[in-house]
Amino acid sequence: MSVKRPGIDTLAAISDYYGFDLSFEELGEFQSAVAGSMAIYDRLDELADESLPVNYPRADMGYRPVGDDNPLNGWAWKCSVPGAEEGPLAGRTVALKDNIALAGIPMMNGSPIMEGFVPREDATVVTRLLDAGAHIIGKTAVPAFCFDGGGCTGYPEPQPVNPHDRERLAGASSNGSAVVVTNGEVDMALGGDQGGSIRLPASWSGCYGIKGTHGLVPYTGIFPIELTLDHVGPIARTAEDCARMLEVLAGSDGLDPRQYDVRTAKYTESLSEDLTGIRIGILREGFGIAGVSESDVDAAVKEAISVLEKVGARATEVSVPMHNDGLALWSAIAFEGATELMVRGDGYGTNWRGHYSTQLMDFYGRARRARGHDFSDTVKMTVLAGHYMSEQYNRHYYGKAQNIGRRLARDYDNALQEYDLLIMPTTAMKAVKRPADKSLNSTLAGALSNLHNTAPFDISGHPAMSVPVGFSEGLPVGMQLVGRRWDEATVLKVAHAYQVAIG
Numbered sequence: 001m002s003v004k005r006p007g008i009d010t011l012a013a014i015s016d017y018y019g020f021d022l023s024f025e026e027l028g029e030f031q032s033a034v035a036g037s038m039a040i041y042d043r044l045d046e047l048a049d050e051s052l053p054v055n056y057p058r059a060d061m062g063y064r065p066v067g068d069d070n071p072l073n074g075w076a077w078k079c080s081v082p083g084a085e086e087g088p089l090a091g092r093t094v095a096l097k098d099n100i101a102l103a104g105i106p107m108m109n110g111s112p113i114m115e116g117f118v119p120r121e122d123a124t125v126v127t128r129l130l131d132a133g134a135h136i137i138g139k140t141a142v143p144a145f146c147f148d149g150g151g152c153t154g155y156p157e158p159q160p161v162n163p164h165d166r167e168r169l170a171g172a173s174s175n176g177s178a179v180v181v182t183n184g185e186v187d188m189a190l191g192g193d194q195g196g197s198i199r200l201p202a203s204w205s206g207c208y209g210i211k212g213t214h215g216l217v218p219y220t221g222i223f224p225i226e227l228t229l230d231h232v233g234p235i236a237r238t239a240e241d242c243a244r245m246l247e248v249l250a251g252s253d254g255l256d257p258r259q260y261d262v263r264t265a266k267y268t269e270s271l272s273e274d275l276t277g278i279r280i281g282i283l284r285e286g287f288g289i290a291g292v293s294e295s296d297v298d299a300a301v302k303e304a305i306s307v308l309e310k311v312g313a314r315a316t317e318v319s320v321p322m323h324n325d326g327l328a329l330w331s332a333i334a335f336e337g338a339t340e341l342m343v344r345g346d347g348y349g350t351n352w353r354g355h356y357s358t359q360l361m362d363f364y365g366r367a368r369r370a371r372g373h374d375f376s377d378t379v380k381m382t383v384l385a386g387h388y389m390s391e392q393y394n395r396h397y398y399g400k401a402q403n404i405g406r407r408l409a410r411d412y413d414n415a416l417q418e419y420d421l422l423i424m425p426t427t428a429m430k431a432v433k434r435p436a437d438k439s440l441n442s443t444l445a446g447a448l449s450n451l452h453n454t455a456p457f458d459i460s461g462h463p464a465m466s467v468p469v470g471f472s473e474g475l476p477v478g479m480q481l482v483g484r485r486w487d488e489a490t491v492l493k494v495a496h497a498y499q500v501a502i503g
Contacts, residue, residue: 074179087133123221140176144376171204196454203478214461270489281318286424326456332401339386426478
């Protein structure tokens with residue numbers, strides 16, 4: 001295939017965009033020079049691309065389940081991909097969030113823009129699960145491009161509903177994963193987390209979910225949002241299953257730029273019912289958030305802390321004032337970062353070493369240009385704000401938010417020198433009702449109003465886990481445990497001890 005050479009009108013438009021102020025004659029000269037440079041791309045077309053391996057046959061390519069076959073709308077696709085006969089996950093069924101590449105199985109990422117895309121490669125996490133003996137039985141529904149903290153914008157309808165109240169949201173972009181786990185349709189699932197999308201649905205649906213330290217689990221082969229925010233991790237009905245799954249997933253794959261100096265542990269070996277010596281910092285700013293927090297949620301988490309104290313932990317209040325600014329920092333990073341990478345960068349962008357899923361870039365790049373009107377309201381709002389800020393202010397605020405984000409991370413680190421964990425509600429409120437209409441204000445309120453306690457730890461990169469701590473008014477409440485970087489073992493230990501203590 002020969003790369004199409006640009007016409008003079010195309011080069012004129014590029015020149016105008018960059019302010020080159022080229023005359024027609026100069027454009028003609030540059031057109032010849034640019035065309036000559038294209039021969040390198042002809043050679044690239046002759047070379048074979050690299051692809052992630054597909055090591056296990058698909059036993060059943062599957063189908064899109066409807067009706068009684070999908071009782072809470074948590075599934076995007078059902079299939080059967082058995083892994084190795086032996087391993088730490090042998091006999092366990094696993095679901096994948098539908099932004100994760102599973103070769104031969106459609107991946108829609110919650111948007112009509114991706115309809116018709118079928119990956120030809122397996123994400124690294126898929127290979128690791130199958131190597132460990134897992135049986136992948138399907139992909140779970142997500143909101144559009146996973147950019148939604150409530151679960152309001154997915155495609156196709158109907159979208160996942162809360163397992164405890166069908167009129168309420170299941171929470172964030174891994175909502176399908178949390179729903180099928182909570183409902184007992186699968187043993188465990190993979191979720192993704194950029195603003196809280198593992199922890200939020202775990203909290204609202206009533207199960208366990210952990211995102212490790214940024215980079216602990218390779219993101220290779222998963223549709224990205226923002227390199228510095230992207231996380232992937234387990235959702236399960238027990239802390240022990242989260243530990244077992246994380247043990248399989250963790251570690252560098254040499255292909256993901258998010259991974260640096262990764263440190264893993266035998267998380268299952270750290271589980272204990274005795275928390276003697278564990279120091280817990282009750283994060284003051286995570287409670288009583290004005291206009292957001294519900295008193296019964298705060299009370300349930302404080303009661304859960306008293307349970308931890310009964311099994312040996314010592315808990316006192318700690319203050320990290322910058323936690324209050326975490327959501328603002330996250331928004332500045334997400335608006336411009338997601339616009340650059342997820343949209344203008346065709347999902348991958350440039351300037352990093354690692355594996356690029358060129359098949360996905362080709363499909364999505366063409367589709368988004370042809371069907372931009374099909375982006376969800378949350379993505380449209382993000383791009384309008386992000387593009388404006390980038391062009392008007394030269395990416396100043398993105399850079400500043402990243403700089404201040406390091407200070408926020410240091411403040412958490414300083415608190416974690418005194419304490420082994422920080423604790424607060426995962427979400428300041430219980431699951432909210434699905435928006436009554438499709439208006440922009442209703443959609444944005446449902447999708448982006450619950451990130452106060454989760455998003456800051458996507459910026460800082462600390463491991464964070466949601467633990468179910470009972471119900472209020474018939475709805476689950478989640479407690480968030482935040483640990484030191486690379487100390488997922490302590491987070492999981494405390495989660496397990498709580499689960500055992502309450503029986």
